[in-house]
Amino acid sequence: MTHPPFRFGPALLFCPADRPDRFAKALERADAVILDLEDAVAPDAKADARRAVAASALDPERVIVRLNPASSPEFAADVEMLAETPYRTVMLAKCEGTVDLVDLVDFEVVALCETARGVLAAEQVAAIPNVVALMWGAEDLVASLGGSSSRHDDGTYRGVATHARARVQLAAAAHGIAAIDTVHLDIADLVGQSAEARDAAALGFAATACIHPSQVDAVREAYRPADDRLEWARAVLAEASIQPGVFAFRGGMVDAPVLRQAEAIVRRRSRD
Template sequence: MTRPAIPFGPALLFCPADRPDRYEKALARADAVILDLEDAVAEDRKAAAREALVASPLDPERVIVRLNPAASAHRDADLEALAATPYRVVMLAKCEGTADLVDLEDYVAVPLCETARGVLAAAELAALPNVGALMWGAEDLVASLGGSSSRHADGRYRDPAVHARATVLLAAAAHGALAIDAVHLDLDDDAGLRAEAEDAAALGFAATACVHPAQVPIVRAAYRPDGPRLEWARAVLAAAENAPGVFAFRGAMVDGPVLRQAEAIVRLANGASTAP
């Protein structure tokens, strides 16, 4: 199945939709901006956020609009406002199943699997033809479980969050969609953000969402292969051109999966998604 294209880089930046004064700055600092009509906007500011969304045009190729949940009282008004804009990539907050995508056939959808139901529905969502990517979220997920913390004291995710992250990544990959990693909320934890983004890039996530502009360069650097890794990837691919099949390279066996990993490294270095 040919998936709809989502031409963004690795660092996506959330921006409250009721702050049009920040739109251009957010877009200038990140690879794409997520204009948020949901959690970043107070209830009494929802209408103002929709008005700002319509009145403040940006490059539609680099904009994702996060809608309020399908079951919320704001969804119809969100869609009405969206129809008056050039934006055609939408993120579905607290998406819990394929029914949440009704009436979105003309949009590229990014279901946000951030509840227990949403995580369990990840594969069904990824299979829909207009889904270009899946994202997951830890905080709403833990809230949906009746829990109070997504992380251990040392910053590591607790088991349900680890499971959700892997489930969303696997579901996206199984159906040819991209996967977006969750935000890192601790703004003072640069090392933790860097480690998570490096792990995300190594696993095949296409991007990591950011909640502050200062996180963008950290994420970009994490997704960019370092010199030795890139040199190895290019060298092993060059060696494969003259190899009949499985071969030894620098003391290690190289086969098809290793070559596909090398190709992913080169794509990352060229600024492309890891998705083949």
């Protein structure tokens, strides 16, 4: 079965679901808003958060609702509430296997693989027909390992985090769905945010999740191919139309993988 395309732009912005005063502004700033019923909401505010989501009137084509984990006591109420709304794209927190998705057949699902079990199950989860994307998460992953830090002192990710990132992206690509890169927790570090988003774009991630509006422009710019790269991509594709097979172009060899990379650059720029 063919998976539906990932229709959102590159900058996805989390917004606490118990802060309806921020919903419209978050959606205005980003390509899509993630209304977060999980970590951003205190346990005693979960019911109020569901009521706020149910009462909202946002464009359902640009809304993702993050649900509490399928193993949590809040999950059933989250799903019941959403059935009465127009929102049909959900992000399942701490997805750990296909059994977690059985109650979500009526939704497009972004599966958040952010525990050891979830990362190891990414390949099976990505094969489910209504899963449209996989996302990974570093902090819950490290917590599930009994660790205390996902990054080295210089800000780079530790090995297990980079492994999880790669495994989740490979699982998504193998099944033709999108991969979403995780959040950058240091809000003030826009240089680091930009570097990570540029790396994600270069590797083929479809989007990066943000936790603050100030990160959105940095992510968008990182995913936008530079003018010189766009010029090269268009030129090499034009050359390929008159030179079949492998050929030399501006001092480099061009074959089928290089042409697919050029096509990806043009596609990314066309989303502007």
